Amino acid sequence: MPYLPGWPAPDPMDAADLERIKQAFVQATHRADRAGFDIIQLHIAHGYLLHQFLSPITNTRNDAYGGSPEGRMRYPLEVFKAVRDAFPAEKPVMVRLSATDWIEGAWNIDQSIxxxxxxxxxxxxxxxxxSGGLDQAQQITVGPGYQVDFSARIRAEAGMATMxxxxxxxPVQAETILSTGQADMVALARGMLWDPRWTWNAAVALDEEITLPAPYARCNPKLRTTPFVTRK
Structure with a gap:
């Protein structure tokens, strides 16, 4: 399906295409391992190819890779298995998943579980x-931690560790998400872009000990027990 009206429609993938793309993921996995990466995250979100297979909005196939939720899940699961098998067993492989399309009748949290x-x-x-990212028709309810409930449900109902x-x-918001069992990790994007020292400030706010390079440690507000002296 084209992403927007007037955009070119992609050709349906045949069996050779499915195998070729899966092997491309495998080769990328081998390269990541040789390059020394410790973890792989397989992107099945935001309208990228594997997300397109999951959603009935974009997957209108009438073969084994379409139709029912099980059919739509088939190819992403095959690709995940191929990546997992290609990466050393001691190194983790995770998935980035859009838990819902935010569109009625589309991919949703129950199917994600x-x-x-x-x-x-x-x-x-x-x-x-x-969540989201597949179609412009999405109606996203945005607010602080607006996707955390999806994480909590997947963690509780699928028994899967979540980020x-x-x-x-x-910092208190992030710590609360962890301490209440809504997720096993939290990740920040824009917050870290705005404040590259977010983790240091969070440690101060939560009264946690942190180890810093010596020139930076002198600037830690927790260590400032006397006021600075200004010489005239």
Missing amino acids: DFCRNLKDLGCDMVDVT AVGQITD
Whole structure:
């Protein structure tokens, strides 16, 4: 399906295309391992190819890779298994997943939970839970931590470790998500772009000890027990 009206429609993938793309993922996995990466995250979100297979909006195939939720999950699961098998067993492989399309009758959280159960059976270590990005018709309810509930449900109902993302900006907010069992990790994007020292400031706010390079450690507000002296 074309992403927007007037955009070129992609050709349906045949069996040779499916195998070629899967092997491309495998080769990329081998290169990542040789380059020394410690973890792989397979992107099945935000309208990228594997997300397109999951959603009934973009997947209108009438073969084994379309139709029912099980059919639509088939190719992403095959690709995940191929990547997992190609990466050393001691190194984790995780998935970035759009938990919902935010469109009535499209991919949703219940299907995501079923999908994550299958991922867990194949050896997935964690799911980075995001949402949307497939179609302009999405109606997203945005607010602080607006995707955390998706993470919490997948963690509880699929038994899968999760990473929560999406308008997580405050240290207490992030710590609460972890301490209440809504996720196993949190990730920040814009918050870190705005404040590259976010983790240092969070440690101060949460009264945690941090180890800093010596020139920076002198600037740690926690160590400032006397006021600075200004010489005239």
